[in-house]
Amino acid sequence: xxxxxxxxxxxxVADTKICSIDGENGKLIYRGYDILDLVNHSSFEETSYLLLxxxxxxxxxxxxxxxxxxxxRKLPDSIIVNLKNRPKTALPMxxxxxxxxxxxxxxxxxxxxxxxxxxxxxxxxxxKIPTIVAAWNRIRMGLDxxxxxxxxxxxxxxxxxxxxxxxxxxxIKVFDICLIxxxxxxxxASTFAAREIASTRAHMYASISGALGALSGExxxxxxxxxxxxxxxxxxxxxxxxxxxDKLKEGKxxxxxxxxxxxxxxxxxxxxxxxxxxxxxxxxxxxxxxxRDIEQYTKKYILEFKKQSIYPNVDLYSASLYYSMGFPxxxxxxxxxxxxxSGWVAHVIEEKFAEAAPKPALYRPKAVYVGKYCGPMGxxxxxxxxxxx
Amino acid sequence: xxxxxxxxxxxxVADTKICSIDGENGKLIYRGYDILDLVNHSSFEETSYLLLxxxxxxxxxxxxxxxxxxxxRKLPDSIIVNLKNRPKTALPMxxxxxxxxxxxxxxxxxxxxxxxxxxxxxxxxxxKIPTIVAAWNRIRMGLDxxxxxxxxxxxxxxxxxxxxxxxxxxxIKVFDICLIxxxxxxxxASTFAAREIASTRAHMYASISGALGALSGExxxxxxxxxxxxxxxxxxxxxxxxxxxDKLKEGKxxxxxxxxxxxxxxxxxxxxxxxxxxxxxxxxxxxxxxxRDIEQYTKKYILEFKKQSIYPNVDLYSASLYYSMGFPxxxxxxxxxxxxxSGWVAHVIEEKFAEAAPKPALYRPKAVYVGKYCGPMGxxxxxxxxxxx
Numbered sequence: 158x159x160x161x162x163x164x165x166x167x168x169x170v171a172d173t174k175i176c177s178i179d180g181e182n183g184k185l186i187y188r189g190y191d192i193l194d195l196v197n198h199s200s201f202e203e204t205s206y207l208l209l210x211x212x213x214x215x216x217x218x219x220x221x222x223x224x225x226x227x228x229x230r231k232l233p234d235s236i237i238v239n240l241k242n243r244p245k246t247a248l249p250m251x252x253x254x255x256x257x258x259x260x261x262x263x264x265x266x267x268x269x270x271x272x273x274x275x276x277x278x279x280x281x282x283x284x285k286i287p288t289i290v291a292a293w294n295r296i297r298m299g300l301d302x303x304x305x306x307x308x309x310x311x312x313x314x315x316x317x318x319x320x321x322x323x324x325x326x327x328x329i330k331v332f333d334i335c336l337i338x339x340x341x342x343x344x345x346a347s348t349f350a351a352r353e354i355a356s357t358r359a360h361m362y363a364s365i366s367g368a369l370g371a372l373s374g375e376x377x378x379x380x381x382x383x384x385x386x387x388x389x390x391x392x393x394x395x396x397x398x399x400x401x402x403d404k405l406k407e408g409k410x411x412x413x414x415x416x417x418x419x420x421x422x423x424x425x426x427x428x429x430x431x432x433x434x435x436x437x438x439x440x441x442x443x444x445x446x447x448x449r450d451i452e453q454y455t456k457k458y459i460l461e462f463k464k465q466s467i468y469p470n471v472d473l474y475s476a477s478l479y480y481s482m483g484f485p486x487x488x489x490x491x492x493x494x495x496x497x498x499s500g501w502v503a504h505v506i507e508e509k510f511a512e513a514a515p516k517p518a519l520y521r522p523k524a525v526y527v528g529k530y531c532g533p534m535g536x537x538x539x540x541x542x543x544x545x546x
Numbered sequence: 547x548x549x550x551x552x553x554x555x556x557x558x559v560a561d562t563k564i565c566s567i568d569g570e571n572g573k574l575i576y577r578g579y580d581i582l583d584l585v586n587h588s589s590f591e592e593t594s595y596l597l598l599x600x601x602x603x604x605x606x607x608x609x610x611x612x613x614x615x616x617x618x619r620k621l622p623d624s625i626i627v628n629l630k631n632r633p634k635t636a637l638p639m640x641x642x643x644x645x646x647x648x649x650x651x652x653x654x655x656x657x658x659x660x661x662x663x664x665x666x667x668x669x670x671x672x673x674k675i676p677t678i679v680a681a682w683n684r685i686r687m688g689l690d691x692x693x694x695x696x697x698x699x700x701x702x703x704x705x706x707x708x709x710x711x712x713x714x715x716x717x718i719k720v721f722d723i724c725l726i727x728x729x730x731x732x733x734x735a736s737t738f739a740a741r742e743i744a745s746t747r748a749h750m751y752a753s754i755s756g757a758l759g760a761l762s763g764e765x766x767x768x769x770x771x772x773x774x775x776x777x778x779x780x781x782x783x784x785x786x787x788x789x790x791x792d793k794l795k796e797g798k799x800x801x802x803x804x805x806x807x808x809x810x811x812x813x814x815x816x817x818x819x820x821x822x823x824x825x826x827x828x829x830x831x832x833x834x835x836x837x838r839d840i841e842q843y844t845k846k847y848i849l850e851f852k853k854q855s856i857y858p859n860v861d862l863y864s865a866s867l868y869y870s871m872g873f874p875x876x877x878x879x880x881x882x883x884x885x886x887x888s889g890w891v892a893h894v895i896e897e898k899f900a901e902a903a904p905k906p907a908l909y910r911p912k913a914v915y916v917g918k919y920c921g922p923m924g925x926x927x928x929x930x931x932x933x934x935x
Contacts, residue, residue, distance in 0.1 A: 168554070213928070344913045359763035371742065
């Protein structure tokens, strides 16, 4: 096959109005708005509205949207019962991936696939994924599942349902910024999976479940778990330089460093670096320091060994940040899902209802069977009793 | 974007040794073997072995493989309990898609991702998907779940677990051919979804769950349900000509006719036509006749209206065939999954462990944000209280 097609890195697969990434200049744009403006002025609810509807809401629209999110928070009782029936060791991402298609069971209008139905399903999923994550985390720890607090915003309520205590204003602000930052990133692997599945006219739940599967992989959303494991493995700031040098000499990649699209600092990493620094308090400050040193030494030795520049990506600083906020490490990827669901939903809707030509079509690529890495041809079928062992 | 990229129809995304489709000449090749040879001489177990391992098994290998399939049939008790907890109206494809990631809960070695682990997971899934389908179909009808009969082959046991009676030799043979025919078809939408998810290093269960989502769409595996709905809608052979003419005049597509790859008769459709004719007995014979007439009149009027040739695909004759065998209509797509799981598993393993360069990489395509169908740029963030309703 044409090596330029590997991973589809250079192939334009669709038109989109949702997100623009300027990898050369480190700009991330949601629906025309710079991520920095959204981080400084917006909320996750407002950003989700923007992603879904293409425009910022006015006051009444935002209130209605926030209300719809709140009223969708509760999970059906039988889903909670089924969560309690699962082995306590079940991986959180597997739990979310299996819960989402079972939400379809409760959609009374599942055979209807209008834009309105998809928006309704999307709002329900943006609202319910935090509930699934929180419920599962409580259940596996043998704790009571906590009902949503309808006085709290989306971010505040998510922290509340996970920990069972009201979050501080600082925690709410930081977590809300994290959700805004991770909400959308164009045709990354999970979003592309969601669109690919939706292109068959599969419903929203089926598409999002596939996206969750893709997110779980360690080359994608699973990377923020791998970063935290690396921090533990390094243990102390003084170990960073040797650790990084050794890994790079072994030809290993450093998790949290480098990105398929950005050729400069990922704008999200800059913000997360600042948040990690402020939230890694007291005995946790060392996790920020180790992370900062990982960035520094990876940059230094990649330049020395490969004559290349490398920059931190969104996963590098989120690991120490979430850890310092008290989240169990294996919730790092679920937190990514709690945010990215807004982007996925917007993309599924765009895939199904794009207004302009060329319309998206069922994804059905080619593969090369005969070539350098060729498969066999013309094999003659030998009956079983004549085959040689 | 470049219109030639739509749906990736002309883009080579990977090398593969699993399957070759000659769309011009109507040839389908699994691992070098013509599908006609496999249908005439092989079994689903042998074909699955071929897809997974790349070679036909000798006698001892086939026996061991069949044994491993048999010993994996049983579902964990808690999964059966959870199935019983779901609303009886849950769609079978949603049920399978949500069960597969929950099987991961019982994989004691889930963090290990060797080729052997993936083969073990693959065999377990090939074995368990029929059990899930059968269990759910019994549970939703208020019937007892039937344990596997270890004396029976994969196909025979699948029919037995669904209906609760031993199948006839004719039923076993026909069903086994159906499973061989649907087992693999290169980079179709569901297989591509599985590979795309696996490319993030997500595990086998996450990847297969995504494939199940893609299969459920009516432009893909859901089409065989739509075909049966069409047969009911037409009702009688005498209605076919007008029905087809009307639909084509409205610009609608006829389900079961036409394929993205084949430019002649799909070799699977020819075999399924023959099987449908022989299995649609007595009062069911009309469903075969209607299907045959749909083929004939669609060909005639597509030629007349569009000056194009069109051919039946794999979904056209499987609908009447499965219906005549007594399967509930909404199990048509799950039966597709019972078969295609072998191809999916082979592709996930190839995606993760391809031996030759260029190795597969994380799928991360480009999208076009600025163009004819362009998104906005440079939007200025207006504070909420200054926005006009």
